[in-house]
Amino acid sequence: MPPPSSPVPSPRWVIPNFILKVEDLNHPGATIFFDNVKPRQALEDAVTASYKWMYTQLTSPTHVKKITLVLRSFEGVAYTFGTHTDKEIHFSLDHIKNSESHARNEILGVLTHEVVHCYQYNAKDTCPGGLVEGIADFVRLHAGFVPSHWRPSCGDKWDAGYDTTAYFLDWIEKRYGEGTVRKINGSMRDSRYSEKVFKDATGLGVEKLWQMYCENLTEKS
Ligand SMILES: [Zn+2]
Structure with missing residues (x-):
């Protein structure tokens, strides 16, 4: 058999470590979150989108080593802060609950938006x-x-x-x-x-x- 043709390599972006903290698993927003997205994949896709639309393989920054996602109850939607290497995203469980009818689109959209703040x-x-x-x-x-x-x-x-x-x-x-x-x-x-x-x-x-x-x-x- 001929050797399989090698697939086009996909871009190799530096993916940081991800940490997830859920402050209240009894909050309905937590159930909606886990019913709609796989957290690791969702964060990796958000990092990849940030790289893809803001950088090239040659210009992409590598300083972000860790992104911590905290799901907790607060007024508002989400915000991001942190150091040069360690970023923290807080995402409101109340907002997730209020977005129940279109939860997947909203969760992935907000995560993408906040992850951009880690890289821009x-x-x-x-x-x-x-x-x-x-x-x-x-x-x-x-x-x-x-x-x-x-x-x-x-x-x-x-x-x-x-x-x-x-x-x-x-x-x-x-x-x-x-x-x-x-x-x-x-x-x-x-x-x-x-x-x-x-x-x-x-x-x-x-x-x-x-x-x-x-x-x-x-x-x-
Ligand atoms: Zn923002």
Whole structure:
């Protein structure tokens, strides 16, 4: 028999150690969580999506060694904090319970969003908060976990964050080619935030891009 043809190797990203803590197994949100996702796989997929949409094999950072996911009851959805190497994501069991009708999509979407925060650059903490959140939801959008209420929209601010900025970044990615958001993230690695972040990636300033995006949206509607 001829030797089997070797499959195309899949990208080898550095996957950190994962730790899961559940503060209250009796909370209905905990049951919904375990009924809908396999935690290890869900976290690994979120890490892979973060790498894929923000980095290449050559540029992906390797500093994150551990991600701890804590499921507990609190007001709100989720948040992430930690050190350069150890990250901690807190995810609300109440939110999971409230999202029961679309739990899988919401759990995987929120995990993807929070894991992006473990890996994205933030221009030495000078990146506008709305861009930080927009990039996290841009990755969530591309990972395919889109909440039903998300819409491309145009208000007065490009950095309103979340789905508003995510769809704006998606339009930029489509117009200027795959990898444009990677460039935007990459340029915030070592320097402080400035106009150059969008100019270097697209040739245009962000306000001009926002204006073009809004005109485009208005024409379509
Ligand atoms: Zn966030």
